[in-house]
Amino acid sequence: MKALVLAGGAGTRLRPITHTSPKQLVPVANKPVLFYGLEALAEAGVREVGVIVGDGGGEIRAAVGNGSRFGLDVTYIPQHAPLGLAHAVLIARDFLGADDFVMYLGDNFVVGGVTEIVERFRADRPAAQILLTKVDDPTAFGVAELGPDGGVLRLEEKPSRPKSDLALVGVYLFTPAVHEAVRSIKPSRRGELEITHALQWLIDQGCDVRSTTISGYWKDTGNVLDMLEVNRSVLDTLEPGVAGKVDAASEIVGRVRVEEGAEVCGSRIVGPAVIGAGTVITGSYIGPFTSIADNCRIDDSEVAFSIVLQNARIDGVRRIEASLIGRSATVAPAPRTPSAHRLVLGDHSTVHLAS
16 A cells, blocks of 8 residues: 655745645654654655655655655655646556555644554554544635435535535545546646546546544644644654753743753743753743754743744743744844834734734
8 A cells, every 4th residue: 555645736825934844744743744644644654755845845755865764765756736636646656556555645643643544444444544633714624514324415516505514635535436536626726736626526427425523632733723733743742861061040830841952041931831952041931732843942932832843033022922933033122212113004804913
């Protein structure tokens, strides 16, 4: 069984972070979200993985390499434009051959991995197996309508009037039957070849398309709040340990990992939190559910429930929370000027100003 991992999306909802790096490489608990998916596939016994890459393909290749660090053999498949999930299957035809495969969206996160669902698929071999989960806003996802017996009746992509609250999770399992399906469908109104249309084609042809509704944690890490929630979830399972230097004037509370080469001086760190290698924290407070990446510098500041990327600098800033701070970014107090707000606001704007 092979895997097809999609890592070619533009990541528009995570801009400006994704202007300079693929969304799949944004770290969760100081590890790129893409790596969690690759590790899950390796744990499920998959060895051959095709990775769909787009404009950020060079960075994906540099980070993943040949896949050996994950126990995988990785082949890269360029997608010159984001033309839909079914298009990714179409262009990967030579790599996939006549094998069954898992399609895994590289910016998705599934707690507990996919081993159980892969084993069940291998045993039963339906034409396709999809994962579903209940969501508050189905209009943002592919949505499944199930029959009284739990069978999949219909699938819609981002419907304006959803027939259910069951959204497709970004993990799909297919036999080679899907290749005829992706060749038979037409682009949607978005100009993409939708995987929901390919699945519906299989259903209409009488093929066996099954679903599993998962109750565990799943997130599409396409926006900042979802990234922070996934970071929170991963840090909840953090193995604590202090490999770096923590001076006597500092306090470590709860599950905290301080990587080798990091230094904590006169600071309080309340876990779960992780401090990356080479980072120096002085006279500061780091609150729960915070990931500080490698080679950062934090002085006289407070940071909580946030992700801080490599080489960032935070100096003399009071409470920062629910934030994503980019690579080599600097956060510092504003110059002391007369107290005034100067604004140019568009229609229907909302602004919150500190008193």
